[in-house]
Amino acid sequence: MRRDRAIEDVSTAIGKKRGGTKAARVVPALTIVAHPNADRVGERALLDALAPGKELELSRNAPDFTRPGAVLGAGLGDPFVSRKPIRLAPTESGGIVLRAGDAGTDVVVGARVRGSVEIEAADIDAGVPITLADRVVLLLHRIELDVEDGPVALGMIGQSAGIRRVRSMLERVADLPVPVLIRGETGTGKELVARALHERSPRRQKPFVSVNLGAIPRELAAAELFGTEKGAFTGATSDRSGFFRAAQGGTLFLDEVGEAPPEVQVMLLRVLEAGEFYPVGGRTPHSTDVRLVAATDANLEEHIREGRFKAPLLHRLAGYELRLPPLRERREDLGILLHHFAREELQSIGEAHKLAPKDPYAEPWMPATLAARLVRFSWPGNIRQLRNVARQLVIGSRGQARLLVDPRLDAELEERAPAPAPGGSAPSAREAASAPRRKPSDVHEEELTAALQEHAWDLKAAADKLGIPRSSMYDLIERCPSIRTAGDLRAEEIERSHREHAGDLDRMAAALKVSRRALQRRVKEMGLG
Structure with a gap:
């Protein structure tokens, strides 16, 4: 390796702008995660016009969704999405209130929305899937504008701020011998x-x-x-x-x-x-x-x-360091990545036509409920795991009109998925009794175990008690060998507990010290009834 002290010294300053770093402008946005026409996936509508006292309307025809970098866009266009608008209004705390009309489009934000739901700022930061008419899934999230981007290289797909930064940094350092x-x-x-x-x-x-x-x-x-x-x-x-x-x-x-x-x-x-x-x-x-x-x-x-x-x-x-963001931090890229991998598999088996049906009234190949679950999933294996899931879904649904989820994959998606944001007409998407938000790294093993025991191993309730996101619970559990999830249980353990407790799931979950909901899926998968 050639030694070049001058270049080594310069490399540490790459990426710094004279006069300081310009802060990126952050605005809320809606990105298409699933659509009957998969070519629309990845298009987005910026909600930068949201301001106190103003509302934005979401319907079949408005706003325009545009692919990043393109000039022209179009409304969602799905015939099952009503022309009667859903209204979005900002809150003083940085959240958004969504109001669904009684006779308009069916809206799901974790649960069916009856009237209105407030989506808090923290939820928007993490990304909230919104399902329209059980056909279209949008991700409500925040976008950093003015973030420099580099050219798409070797399949580095995505438009999130994290991946754009990676492409930009890669372009700056690629030709230097550091x-x-x-x-x-x-x-x-x-x-x-x-x-x-x-x-x-x-x-x-x-x-x-x-x-x-x-x-x-x-x-x-x-x-x-x-x-x-x-x-x-x-x-x-x-x-x-x-x-x-x-x-x-x-x-x-x-x-x-x-x-x-x-x-x-x-x-x-x-x-x-x-x-x-x-x-x-x-x-x-x-x-x-x-x-x-x-x-x-x-x-x-x-x-x-x-x-x-x-x-x-x-x-x-x-000499120069690049940090790659995990998939859970770039959820707006999930839809386009999933469809990219699915398209590759569909082309290999001659079924790529499913992604863009000629009949606009046809049932979507990607069920909206599945798309919303994939967006909420924490993806511990990141892009590699997403590719494998796409392959399993496509091959497992070969010859079928819609994607099907086998029991094993269904249990895996449930085990690692954070709880959906509550919908309905409640004034807030979080319970007032939740603990103050804190860093997951501040939670010790004894505290984690106590919270799980107090809430009967319900991960969502324990996470709320500790004041951390549910998705972080799995990272904490992995670092604590004394704590298990239902996915860690051996089949013989479950069978023995099923016999001892006569199939009573509550008693089984208490004895095995795992989530009842996740255990139920394992029991179902094993055919124990």
Whole structure:
């Protein structure tokens, strides 16, 4: 790897604007998540005209929904959505009151709306699905305008502020010979970003080599990366090239870099500092010209505190750092991503025509109830999980007029879905008795366990008690090995409890210490009645 101190120093300032950073303008918006004509998915209507004392109308014909970057738009156009408007008005606290007419479109915001419902600011920040006429699903959320965007690269689909920032940052650093560290949860597309960096760099004609350090036995990692010389160990009868030589002149992507053994960390640090390495068993250094891109979903700072990762290596790897947003933070991209993956699967089986039916009165291929559930789902596996769910839905519904959900997937979607925002004519979408909002990281295991026990393992009630979003409950539970969900139970455990309690779900849930609702789905899936 070539050493260029000047470029390394400049890289840390990439993305800063002279005169300070301009704050992005944030406005509420409606984005189409599901529509009988899938080509409309991803179009949005900005609600920037919402102001105290003013109302906006939502109907079949207004407002215009426009694809980002386009000039012309159109109303929803679905014949089952009434011309009689639904009215949206802002509240003083930053929320929105939705008023549905008695004889107009059926509206669902978690539950069927009778009269009006107030959607609070915190719910809008997280994204609230609104179903119209059981056919169209809109996401009410906030959009950051004036966020710089880069070109769509290698399938990086989406228009959320988070993904636009990633594209912009990628474009700025791609042609510079600095190491890049990509951070993000599992399944967020770190290798996709690494490939995009390579394809937009001067090294695009040279090799791109991808290595998952978590998949290589620790005792073999150094030999795999740096190669070996004859006689280095028993069985080494000849010299062997490693991944660094294979990537010469190009890009080497090291995924799960937090899993690198200590000796490999030392060797990587030498590569980054001196542009050379020693093969295992070798005494002569080899120079290398490789652009290093690393990725991790681990907290490397915590690893450093625990002595498992070297601080100088982190500083070298992060010549420039990219953070990929999890899918739950970019819900406005969910609809277009889902339909993109579904289209790929439908084309492979010759059923792509389902996404744009010729008859406007035909029943939608994507049921609105399913689309709303997918939007509310927390997606712990992010883009990778979404692709797998799309494939399972399409193949499992092959030859059918509509998507069908098998019992296993149905239970999975319920287990990880936050509770829907309440509808109806209540004055607020939250209970007044809810605890003050707080950070999930402030909740300790004992407090979490006590809240679950107090509320009979009802995750929504426990989350309200603790003052955190329900979606955060699963992350907390995963960090507490003493706490389980219904999905963690073995089939024999459930069968034994079913016999002992004569099928009484309340007693079973209390004994197994899991959510009754989720347990009910497992029982149904297993055919226990």
